[in-house]
Amino acid sequence: MTATTLDAPAVDFTRLRRERLAKLRDAMRANELDALALIGQSNVVYATGARAPAADASLAAHQRMVAVVHADDEWPHLYTAFADGVPPELPADHVHDALPVERDAGAGALAAGLPARNVGIDEYTFALYRVLAGREPKDATPALGAAKVVKTPDEVELIRAAERINEQAMLDVESLLVPGVRATELSGRFLRRIYELGATANTVDPIFQLMPASIDAGPFTLTGDLVFPTVTRDQRFEQGHVIWVDTGINFHGYASDFGRTWIVGNEPDARQRAQFERWREVIDRVAASIRPGATAADLVQSAGEVYGRRPWPSHLYLGHGIGTDSAEMPLVGTDLGPAFDASLTLAPGMIVVLEPIAWEDGYGGYRAEEIVVVTDDGCEFLTRHHYWPFT
Amino acid sequence: MPAFDPEHLQRCLDEMKRRDVDVLVLGREANARYLSGATRLWLAGTRPFGPGCVVVRDRATVHLLSTTDDLVPLSREQLFPMSWNPATIAGALAAIPGVADARRVGVDGMTPLFAQLLRGLLPEAVLVDGEDLLASVRRVKSAADVGAIRAAIGVAEEALRVALSALVPGVRERDLVGAYVEATGGLGVTTPEFDAVFHVVDDDVAGNFATERVVRDGDLVVASVGVLSHGWVGRLARTWPCGKPTKAHRAAVVEWRALRNPLLEQLRPGTTVAELRTQHSAVRGVGTGDELLDDDQVLEPGMVLAARFGHEGVAGEDTFLVTESGATMLTTFPYMPA
Known part of the structure; x- marks a missing residue:
């Protein structure tokens, strides 16, 4: 290499x-x-x-x-x-x-x-x-x-470049994901590659969370909802494990945010593919609602429900801004509540990291993240990464 | 796996009693780590104050802001949930048994918003310096603490060994950082204390960051590395030659050691930190995070110090445990290639 x-x-x-x-x-x-x-x-x-x-x-x-x-x-x-x-x-x-x-x-x-x-x-x-x-x-x-909250064109380019380094590093990590690999080896390879590719720094301990099939089978939470993220530990991943990935780096002061769902050693089965499709439908619906003048409440409404629930964990959000902080305004769908969401109006140059989940309790779920920038008449995706092993 | 250390809590409760502090509201992760034993998600950089960890003296309880008990060695009753709404967090704080009655509250930072919320919540309470309180609690280490620091140093040293094996002509400074972090991951540790720096000794470069610079045969490279392993800091620095060890490198290291070693003789109880600080040296405390030491701080047995010494571009850093009669070096890495 x-x-x-x-x-x-x-x-x-x-x-x-x-x-x-x-x-x-x-x-x-x-x-x-x-x-x-x-x-x-x-x-x-x-x-x-x-x-x-x-x-x-x-x-x-x-x-x-x-x-x-x-x-x-x-x-x-x-x-x-x-x-x-x-x-x-x-x-x-x-x-x-x-x-x-x-x-x-x-x-x-x-x-x-x-x-x-x-x-x-x-x-x-x-x-x-x-x-x-x-x-x-x-x-x-x-x-x-x-x-x-509104980024200049240079800021948008830096976030795009940060995300590109993050994505490029992940191509290499994906090749390591075989039965028996340790989670911390994935982190180590990721960290190595971001520095080689020009990252200014790493900003969050890379998350490779082994997902349970159901909320009850996962760790305890005060909310009774899904736990995400948990801290990466030194554990081996085995055939069929579903891993939720979340990483972020810094490039000249600006953050990236990468999220995908991986399956160890297997092709996704029909149910998992359906989960992915449900997730993609949420992204499509929300992205279609993003334009100058739309409110965070409009995004929340367009996300709708998936498998009978709101498609994000109760303590998190549908989306968040990104810039010199890895999560900043605009926050979309938080417990700041519907009135807050309704008060938050999108404008060209704002960036939203969409991170819905499609959680089918009992059968796991799909989660990934897409960074979009609000344009004069809609939005543009800054995330360009594939959905391996789903596509 | 993370563990709750009752000795840490007891030291804290004793100091709270001594300073007449009823409740601590702590935002700094190193303080929360020390008191709870929890591993929460590592993030680089400073973060604004928030009530991440709460200690109630008369109930001898630790409470942690965490939605889950995953890697949190506390009971579920000791957790309170995160929120994006500061008023909700303030409400959760007020609901912790013993908080509402607090007269003197120690905090380790503040924001304008939280100052306002706390005044509303505890209008009569006096806010006192919780960071200074925790600093005094954390300063002296137990045998178990020292063991954890030794283990962290072991990780940093092994990863540095791997990284220095990649120090060959043509490698870039940033590639050495990459080799180092990949090695820590292989050792099961993915959190740094700071971003590793590998930089070619050069009079014109301050050397706080690794760059694209290509290392050439015969260059000297300063390597500064630090991990956060199971919540404990392990750090060191060395100056290493690229390519075959040269007489020049050997001579530089010999001179560096001759100048540094008198500093080591002063590492004993009774010495003040000011006496260890010269224009060539930097001294800090090491524990569940970086520890600031004031010049008038007197060394005591059980303190763990990282002492860095630099002379004409050659730099090295070691970690020491202050003992009853002197100091024990916890770092074991050689100063020059075998």
């Missing part, structure tokens, strides 16, 4: 960063914010385009980058320990040493640079919470959400 990076997508990174920042400023104005203090890493990436090494949550928190965006300053301020992750066009007087916001000194330094009022913050370390307690910063989430 020759290791080669996939061809670079046609992305102008300077334009990408400029356009994101312009959207963020518009959202700041709309939310009456003079400054944003950002410590969540996906938000810092969005505001600055800077890169930090991918890491487990606690290490990521301890080495986190910090961004401050002032409404009246052309450039964001970036605080980072990673000089080789700083975008080239960011002026030197806007690039600073890392701010240790886990501690009072760093939190105090961040607070000292913020205006007295109209500051939005995404989240706090406890030290930041203590330092800012008297100032009642506003929640930055609405402004961030408003900026992020």
Whole structure:
């Protein structure tokens, strides 16, 4: 196997960063914010385009980058320990040493640079919470959400490219899926291939979930519904096992999301093929309902019922957005409820990852994911992967 | 398989008592891992605060945000369900026996939204620093903890051995990352502590990321790797030659060790972390996640430290257990090829 990076997508990174920042400023104005203090890493990436090494949550928190965006300053301020992750066009007087916001000194330094009022913050370390307690910063989430939810063409291309790496890596993993293979070997091969193909990072422990035939035969849940996802463990897969796959990578700050159903060593039987067809009908119905002006409620309604139930687990969703986070707005069909769904209107440039299931309790089911981008008159699929071994 | 460790909970309850904290509401996964023994889905990067794990002192109970008990070594009564609706999660939090009466609540982070919800839920409660509380609980390891860290290091070392066998002229830095992660998967571990970095020693490159760079015969490559194995961190770094070991590499490593070894003699109870930190060294705690250590922290027996030392591009990192009289190196990887 020759290791080669996939061809670079046609992305102008300077334009990408400029356009994101312009959207963020518009959202700041709309939310009456003079400054944003950002410590969540996906938000810092969005505001600055800077890169930090991918890491487990606690290490990521301890080495986190910090961004401050002032409404009246052309450039964001970036605080980072990673000089080789700083975008080239960011002026030197806007690039600073890392701010240790886990501690009072760093939190105090961040607070000292913020205006007295109209500051939005995404989240706090406890030290930041203590330092800012008297100032009642506003929640930055609405402004961030408003900026992020509609993607620029460059953002769409990066998500497409992330998904392409993810899919290409899966072709190789599929060839390993024979009776006796261990789940963690599949993960290992997947991870190897994404790095070889040019991934920036992996973002989620690859999921290869052995599916039971019925909810009762699977793990306990508080909801009484299907469990998904469960964490991949060191187990062997055997002939006929049905595996639900779910993976996601990072490419220049943007997430992919890959979902398919595999069968170990067997062709699907007639019942399994029927499940797949039911799943595909849901995708077709929902995709046909996606256009500018459609609401999340319209998507939920078009999904309908499959095998007498709503075609997704009660604690999850029919679909979710994707960007610098692996799941973000628009969320479709969550327990935020029908009124929330009705309030969420699709616009060109929004992305929805559709992940319905066709679950026939007692006989298992089919699950896969399709990333679609809302276009001027409908939607386009960014996912291009086959449905092996079903097609 | 994950296991609940009653000693971890007891250490936490003792510290809660000492600090007069009634309830802990914890969002950080390393804290939840330590207290519950649960393996939840690993995700890279920071995540906003949410009530992922709750400890009620007077009932000595741990509660975990998890829809399932799969890989969660707690009873079903100790689980509360996830929701996309923060108000629903806040309601589930309030329903945990003992939470509504809490006067002093430790939190390890916050969001503007949750600050508002908590004020509504517990208007009289004072919020205190739960991250600092857990840091002090997690700092000193039991024999079982050290065993888990040793096992994690073993995985990282074996995978590094495999990756370095792929260090031949023509390989790209990112291919070495690929070889390393595939090897950890073969060892049954699919979660890193951080993305492995393999980078050619080069004065002009900061070297925080593996790149497309092609490694050439005679290059020195710094390899920094870390796994999260059954919830425990195992990490190390070495500088390795591409191709045949050269006299230059041998000399660089010998010099590096001569400069680093005085640091090791200071690894003993009573030394402060500041004394271990020089312009060439970095020191951190290792456990169920990364542990921040302040300069004035005094070493105690049972602490586990990762100490990295770099000099003129050559870097190495080892993990140590502080003992009664000094320190034991937990990493076992050689410094140069046999």
